[in-house]
Amino acid sequence: MGRRPSAHGLRMKYTFILRRLLSVVPVLLIITFATFALMQLLPGGPLAAYENNPEISQKDIERLRHEMGLDQPIHMQYWAWLKNFAQGDWGYSFTTKRPVLVEIWDRLPNTLYLTGISLIVALIIAIPAGILSATRQYSLFDHITTTLAYVGRSMPVFYSGLLLIIIFSIWLRWLPSGGMHTLGKEFSLIDSLRHLFLPVLSLSTLIAAKYVRFLRTSMLEVIHLDYIRTAAAKGLSERVIIYKHAFRNAAIPLVTVVAIDLPVLFAGALFTETIYSWPGMGRLFVDAATRFDYSVVMGIVAAIAFLVVVSNLLADIVYAILDPRITYS
Amino acid sequence: MIKKGCALLLLFALVAFSFNPAASAEKTLTLGVYQEPENLNTYIGVQTVITYVHKPFAEYLIDVNEKGEYFPVLAAEVPSVENGGVSKDGLTITYKLRKGVKWSDGAPFTSADVKFTWEAIVNPKNLVKSKSGYDLIQAVETPDEHTAVVKYKEFYAPFLTRFAPVLPQHILGKLDNMNDAPYNRMPVGTGPFMVSEWASGNYIAMVKNPHYRDASKVKIDKLFFKFIPSREVGIAQLQAGDIDGVWDLIEAQIPMMENNPALALDLSTSLTSERLILNHSIPTPPNNGNPDFPHPILGDLKVRQALDCAIDRKAIVDKLLFGKAQAGASEIAHGWAANRDLKPVAYDPEKAKKLLDDAGWKPGADGIRQKDGKRLRLKITTTTGNKLREMVQQVLVDQMKKVGVEFYIENVPSSVLFGSWANDADRKKGRYDIMMYTTGPGIDPHQQFEGYFHSKNIPTEANGGSGYNYTRHRDAELDKWIDAGGKSISMADRANAYRMAQKRIYEIVPHIYLYQRLTVHGFRSHVKGYISNGNGIIDAVETWNIADWDIQK
Numbered sequence: 001m002g003r004r005p006s007a008h009g010l011r012m013k014y015t016f017i018l019r020r021l022l023s024v025v026p027v028l029l030i031i032t033f034a035t036f037a038l039m040q041l042l043p044g045g046p047l048a049a050y051e052n053n054p055e056i057s058q059k060d061i062e063r064l065r066h067e068m069g070l071d072q073p074i075h076m077q078y079w080a081w082l083k084n085f086a087q088g089d090w091g092y093s094f095t096t097k098r099p100v101l102v103e104i105w106d107r108l109p110n111t112l113y114l115t116g117i118s119l120i121v122a123l124i125i126a127i128p129a130g131i132l133s134a135t136r137q138y139s140l141f142d143h144i145t146t147t148l149a150y151v152g153r154s155m156p157v158f159y160s161g162l163l164l165i166i167i168f169s170i171w172l173r174w175l176p177s178g179g180m181h182t183l184g185k186e187f188s189l190i191d192s193l194r195h196l197f198l199p200v201l202s203l204s205t206l207i208a209a210k211y212v213r214f215l216r217t218s219m220l221e222v223i224h225l226d227y228i229r230t231a232a233a234k235g236l237s238e239r240v241i242i243y244k245h246a247f248r249n250a251a252i253p254l255v256t257v258v259a260i261d262l263p264v265l266f267a268g269a270l271f272t273e274t275i276y277s278w279p280g281m282g283r284l285f286v287d288a289a290t291r292f293d294y295s296v297v298m299g300i301v302a303a304i305a306f307l308v309v310v311s312n313l314l315a316d317i318v319y320a321i322l323d324p325r326i327t328y329s
Numbered sequence: 330m331i332k333k334g335c336a337l338l339l340l341f342a343l344v345a346f347s348f349n350p351a352a353s354a355e356k357t358l359t360l361g362v363y364q365e366p367e368n369l370n371t372y373i374g375v376q377t378v379i380t381y382v383h384k385p386f387a388e389y390l391i392d393v394n395e396k397g398e399y400f401p402v403l404a405a406e407v408p409s410v411e412n413g414g415v416s417k418d419g420l421t422i423t424y425k426l427r428k429g430v431k432w433s434d435g436a437p438f439t440s441a442d443v444k445f446t447w448e449a450i451v452n453p454k455n456l457v458k459s460k461s462g463y464d465l466i467q468a469v470e471t472p473d474e475h476t477a478v479v480k481y482k483e484f485y486a487p488f489l490t491r492f493a494p495v496l497p498q499h500i501l502g503k504l505d506n507m508n509d510a511p512y513n514r515m516p517v518g519t520g521p522f523m524v525s526e527w528a529s530g531n532y533i534a535m536v537k538n539p540h541y542r543d544a545s546k547v548k549i550d551k552l553f554f555k556f557i558p559s560r561e562v563g564i565a566q567l568q569a570g571d572i573d574g575v576w577d578l579i580e581a582q583i584p585m586m587e588n589n590p591a592l593a594l595d596l597s598t599s600l601t602s603e604r605l606i607l608n609h610s611i612p613t614p615p616n617n618g619n620p621d622f623p624h625p626i627l628g629d630l631k632v633r634q635a636l637d638c639a640i641d642r643k644a645i646v647d648k649l650l651f652g653k654a655q656a657g658a659s660e661i662a663h664g665w666a667a668n669r670d671l672k673p674v675a676y677d678p679e680k681a682k683k684l685l686d687d688a689g690w691k692p693g694a695d696g697i698r699q700k701d702g703k704r705l706r707l708k709i710t711t712t713t714g715n716k717l718r719e720m721v722q723q724v725l726v727d728q729m730k731k732v733g734v735e736f737y738i739e740n741v742p743s744s745v746l747f748g749s750w751a752n753d754a755d756r757k758k759g760r761y762d763i764m765m766y767t768t769g770p771g772i773d774p775h776q777q778f779e780g781y782f783h784s785k786n787i788p789t790e791a792n793g794g795s796g797y798n799y800t801r802h803r804d805a806e807l808d809k810w811i812d813a814g815g816k817s818i819s820m821a822d823r824a825n826a827y828r829m830a831q832k833r834i835y836e837i838v839p840h841i842y843l844y845q846r847l848t849v850h851g852f853r854s855h856v857k858g859y860i861s862n863g864n865g866i867i868d869a870v871e872t873w874n875i876a877d878w879d880i881q882k
Contacts, residue, residue: 044752048744048747051749057795058793067456106529110530165569173570184355275562
């Protein structure tokens with residue numbers, strides 16, 4: 001498959017990748033500075049919770065402000081953060097006083113577990129469903145799939161999730177309403193899967209609905225192209241035409257969307273995590289933001305920004321593998 | 330391919346549905362909390378949830394029971410002048426310590442731990458949130474293992490509330506500072522339980538403390554504090570039976586839970602009350618917040634009294650709080666310093682109209698009163714996003730209209746309302762007419778009275794904006810009673826002083842008390858043994874007697 005790239009082409013490829021990687025630096029600078037500035041513009045701060053407590057005197061608040069370095073000018077605080085960050089020191093959380101990396105590391109596996117499985121389940125559902133509903137356009141299957149995709153896409157998780165909990169946990173009592181496993185019990189795979197079921201159902205429905213619609217549209221475009229008709233005229237079986245010739249081309253937009261979604265794996269799914277009390281990254285971020293825990297927020301934002309740039313690059317590379325006509329420039 | 334996918338999913342579903350884990354013989358109790366504690370060191374962390382979670386392992390020298398009385402925990406008795414624990418000048422407090430107490434790692438609890446607690450709090454390297462009281466201690470002497478003598482430089486009236494909890498010297502004493510000590514997440518305490526695991530974002534697990542002095546009495550084997558994102562999710566998990574208790578519900582959630590026989594509600598009246606805070610000084614620049622420039626409307630006592638009796642508290646409690654709260658009357662709702670002679674101001678719109686007439690505010694063409702061409706129009710501010718408060722505001726607007734007063738609502742986020750002097754917050758700078766929010770005293774009311782009601786605590790440029798006298802009232806008699814409450818070593822005299830202070834507040838109306846907040850906890854009905862306690866040294870929390878809790882299916 002594909003042509004063998006020339007030496008010139010290879011060099012082009014590497015300079016392209018290098019250039020794209022270097023572009024991470026200004027992007028990170030802009031995003032982290034904007035985040036930092038925006039957080040400073042908000043009223044309140046890490047010490048806001050202390051202000052309404054008669055037990056804590058103004059003197060104590062001023063002392064803490066100084067000890068935490070919050071009395072420094074904003075640009076100095078940002079510079080201090082940036083300097084440490086560049087050296088791999090992500091700083092300490094203002095509230096838990098633990099290293100930011102430890103905070104993230106504690107949550108990341110939980111989030112990857114949930115989002116990773118959801119993405120795989122979503123693809124398993126979306127790819128065949130998308131292909132079939134395109135090849136059998138206007139069939140009953142197509143109508144059902146399209147309708148479900150619309151419903152799945154437009155029903156927010158904080159609604160559908162609560163509905164699922166009410167049905168499966170409160171009425172039927174089949175599945176637990178939240179958490180990663182039953183507290184106080186030995187770890188067991190079955191228990192873990194039971195807890196995984198509803199969150200994965202919610203999250204993968206949402207993702208699959210989006211992918212089905214993408215795939216259906218691009219399949220429809222492709223199967224009406226001349227080369228597919230040619231392939232059919234050559235007498236190739238429908239199976240080969242659809243999966244080898246049509247799908248390969250129709251998958252390109254899907255690959256882009258999936259690749260761009262990858263940072264979400266890391267960032268976590270806020271609503272799903274909240275409804276099912278899943279201890280993941282999404283909740284860490286929101287908790288940190290509401291507590292004005294600057295260092296944690298900055299750490300997560302920087303990491304996601306980096307991943308967004310990298311995954312976009314990844315999308316472009318995969319793109320070129322799937323479609324040799326695309327060149328790097 | 331589809332078939333395969335479907336089959337896999339079906340299989341997964343079957344497996345997942347068909348195995349319900351069997352109940353084990355161990356008694357496990359899971360309590361839901363909405364916030365993950367920052368840490369479990371109350372000297373550093375500021376959230377209420379920390380108090381709730383730390384009670385099972387952390388113990389105080391003295392604690393407070395459900396009647397609002399002090400009782401000894403790590404101390405053998407509550408020191409008083411009568412039993413010789415408090416010196417005549419009140420500067421020397423002698424604590425006799427309970428014998429045979431061990432930390433959960435087996436090390437003995439001694440007077441050295443009490444001494445260390447003070448040292449840790451005043452250590453400048455530790456980022457403690459408050460040094461109140463501890464900074465007035467000159468020395469802690471330890472004549473023997475079971476006696477700690479605390480010597481104050483000057484009299485500190487709420488001395489019984491200090492050393493809550495006591496820190497383990499043998500763990501923390503070795504460290505340079507305790508800011509990121511392992512203790513803060515994996516503490517060592519003397520209470521009935523000990524922390525065994527903290528899964529970040531997920532739960533804190535506790536097991537029985539084998540070295541607890543009454544270990545055989547403790548019935549629960551494992552205790553989990555599960556972090557739940559919101560009250561709604563908490564109620565769903567409680568109904569599903571995934572958790573046994575849920576912390577800190579709001580009054581409006583009571584009706585939907587009351588009719589479920591599987592659930593039990595635990596209601597206690599807290600010491601905090603929802604109130605209106607009336608600005609006595611001019612709210613507009615350049616003299617905003619300066620008590621020498623009185624508020625053009627609220628500066629008049631008659632107007633404040635009129636507002637007070639124009640409010641139908643019963644209607645608010647019955648309609649918005651489902652009859653579950655109590656109408657507010659004074660700063661201290663219950664406990665040893667409460668003034669029970671004070672009753673909620675009666676709803677009397679006719680009296681309100683007469684007071685306003687007397688104050689010179691006459692009804693205008695549209696029914697709103699006027700004086701010298703100025704409308705009786707006041708801004709009422711509270712925190713955004715609190716539905717109950719917003720509804721109360723609307724009821725107040727209606728009730729005020731009936732007596733010819735125009736209230737208009739302008740709410741701000743809590744971080745804006747409760748901001749600091751440096752952040753130029755309206756509350757600190759006195760740029761408001763009326764604020765509505767909840768606050769209240771601890772079991773020792775001194776900090777609250779001095780902070781909110783003493784004339785020396787008006788936030789100004791000169792004092793760096795410290796103090797909570799946001800109404801900016803100055804009343805010599807009130808100051809006198811507050812000072813008396815802070816000076817006496819006799820609890821009876823102190824109680825009397827605070828009662829007189831409450832009476833004076835009732836007369837001069839800096840705050841209008843709307844209703845006492847309820848503390849609402851939901852439990853599965855198999856949880857037994859909890860006792861509602863609206864009092865507490867730091868915060869009133871239900872877990873104060875968790876050693877006595879049980880699960881009976």
